[in-house]
Amino acid sequence: MPKPPKGPSRTLNDMCPGRRARIRRHLGRGAVRQRLMDLGLMPNVDVTLVRCAPLGDPIELKLEATSLTLRRHEARTIEIFDDE
Secondary structure, eight states: OOOOOSSSOEEGGGOOTTOEEEEEEEOOOHHHHHHHHHTTOOTTOEEEEEEEOTTSOSEEEEETTEEEEEOHHHHTTEEEOOOO
């Protein structure tokens, strides 16, 4: 059984441009969660935050050779591993 995270968990919403992270799990439910997974945002996938829009929403992510844009609300539902 996986261990619960120590302290508050980090999400894609907490990343800064140019940083890289590995997806830990999805906190969302239903069709939105399934759609994000269909787009390639699966556990243990590395993502890079390329940039944020001028007002902060949406954000652009890079997964291998794919670029993807997410709203901050959706990015908050994707937990990432803490930097080690």
